[in-house]
Amino acid sequence: MNVYDIFKKVAFQLDPETAHNQSMYLLSRFPESLATFMGAHEKLLEDSEGLDLSLPMKDGNIWSFPVGLAAGLDKNAEAISFFSSIPFGAVEVGTVTPKPQEGNPRPRMFRLKEEESLLNRMGFNNEGMEKVYKNLQKSDRHGKVIGVNLGKNKVTSQEQAVEDYRLLYEKFAPIGQYLVINVSSPNTPGLRDLQNIESLRVLFEGLKDLREKVNTPLYLKIAPDLSLEDIPAIVELAREQSLAGIIATNTTIREDIGKGGISGRLLREKGRMVREKVLEAMGDDPHLELIGVGGISDFSDLLQFWKAGGRATQIYTAFIYQGPPLLLNWRLELVKEMKRLSVSKFTDYLDALREDRS
Template identity: 40%
Template structure:
């Protein structure tokens, strides 16, 4: 069914199709009985222990929705109806801004990828707060992803993040600092240790005052060197961060295509392994003590399982959802169970970080005794 719908949607420009999809999800969200029934049917596909706990957040299973799809927190209930274990909204900025000029969103179906340079287009934190405040159904955590306005100087970036915390943190279940989008000039400089430390300490201090106990995550880029990943992990641990979201879109172009020259962040299947590399490095650096949410190139149950074994406690999808459609969560959950059973795991939790665990050495085999008496 979705293949037909996708073919029709893909006749529209990527951004017009996105807008139509969000409108339909927003309408769905008003049908509370249907939402509850749809969610229950999807979760019924879980016939094994799929629950995970990430920085204190209780998730029914490890498949969540990444930020970027619902920028305005307008379709949260419709998205939760599809079975996601959590939904992250944004990126949101203190003031409304139009984002970058159109066109700014490009599909590359041959590579199951998207390129976007949206530029944090949103109607502002206060508008999203109204949408969140109006919700009455809360079956799963909702995160708020925050950033700075494009025209805010980098030296004043902290002010924007803190303002977003004031407006949104009391209404979300967790907060994500986005310092890794490639589409706001200079933003990734905030990932440098000194600036990152100042930013995270300021945000965490304000969060402790306006929404004590809410987990704070940092979303990082896949383009960091291994040494830079180590630095980010060290800063996150020193600042008492609750976890990392790894990763955002990449500026790399690992394939030839007429659209590859378009500026912006690449997401989808080509981002899978770069994201996994960051997850592995961050897990190893923290010794598994810093919770990770893996993002990038998730299309199949095998992709989910790979990220779990690499060290992610949960995964988020975005581009895969665009290509795979509303039945994606159910298919991923149905496919994940056999993978766990194949490797002897009784729960999703047992698989987290499995690739980092050294298998026990094989037991020594005693030499076979001679079958004839010694001379």
């Protein structure tokens, strides 16, 4: 049993949101010592060269490992110092909205243990952009890439949504290495309607002048519940608007299970189908990147994504169930795989993997 298993035994006795809040409290106060205690602090690990990946990020920043932390776990950028000290290749904070907001009534986060999945209807609870900005300024990033995920306030009408995203872009473009427009959470009424092509075009046109002033790579995060036929047009729009890429996917709606969004293993197949459709639509366009997220739980999921043409991934739910040992194992697996194919760089490994017939 590792330290995380013991921690999880205690945390899983509590209701999920209480466990989350108490963990975040501890991680934000004792980031270095907890990372060390869990045996996951990067300073304790053997150097693993060549695992890094260059992605469209500001200042040419690279991901030190092809797996990052997905949005929603560190909504207020409180524990960057912890998440960046363990082997995540990048950390995405948020979703942050212009004004602070409470989110939906509790209970609003549920464990589906057998399926290693979660159901949540948090509704963008966060402390608002001023506070998140301050937290970002004072955090120790350990040289890691930090992305900021942006969302509109619930009280903001659809017509005014662009204004919210403008405020957020202006605030975070100078401080985040990449930004994400989130219009794919199922828990803010009407938000997903902004995913139709015309609304997306209005939104990105509305950001154009700000992007010309400060050019921080901008990604669009999409829902897995889009119809597969709609995906090529979204990819085309990303190309037309010079986005850095797409993050696929957010949580999925499963009304048979409950109100909210499902993440984890139950999302895996749907997420995979959407990601493969995005990759197909992107072709070999070197200007568009896909960051794959949604149900990625085992090393075999990474292999499947890489074989399909993907490179960078993120996780949330698998990290809750498996903790930092998951990252340590994946790192070891990748090093082993690279040895097997006699390559010393992750990017060469991807080429070799796609050619490998064994």
